[in-house]
Amino acid sequence: MASIAYVRVSTEEQSTGTQRVCIEERHKVDRWFCDEATSGAIKAKDRKGLSELLGYVREGDTVIVYAIDRLGRNTIDVLETVEALGSKGVAVLSLREGFDMSTPMGKAMLTMLSAMAELERSNIKERQMQGIKRAKAEGKALGREKIINDSEVALWRQENSASIKATAMHFGISSASVKRACQAIKQAS
Secondary structure, eight states: OOEEEEEEOSSTTOOSHHHHHHHHHHOOOSEEEEEOSOOTTSOGGGSHHHHHHHHHOOTTOEEEESOGGGTOSSHHHHHHHHHHHHHTTOEEEETTTTEETTSHHHHHHHHHHHHHHHHHHHHHHHHHHHHHHHHHHTTOOOSOOOOOOHHHHHHHHHHTTOOHHHHHHHHTOOHHHHHHHHHHHHHHO
8 A cells, every 4th residue: 555646737837846845744655656847638648647657556555636636627537537546446635625535525525626626717718818809909919029030040041051950049049939930931922
């Protein structure tokens, strides 16, 4: 019977440190699984760390997560993950919500909290889209201000017979920015 922890953050700017500390304060963890810069919108089975966890756990193990939303953002996916763990005889504990998801009451709470979290994310997305629509109607420019001179990038690349990667390194920009710059000049011609 092992205690297994799973932590996840959505972006490279975030750290799993807080989740790890909170879990370590309450539990002695035998094995850690982690997904960094991995959106919860990606199905559990498609996340490397969670997929490895699912293959590793054994009957009698306990999986500890900082919060339910670390398992995923979609209610059905979270429920399927918990069910898959439960079918292997694995208990799932959520620290923030404070319940064991392998019990009948825990499953009921999980379903309600997951549904509420999904509803809140939908509401946030709706408000965001309304804000974007309003800003466009007011004529406001959206997105970051463009700082790349497409002509300069495309010309340098052509004159130096440079690869996209070399051009990106020369200008200190991403490969995608080089591709967009070259495509914009090509379309303008």
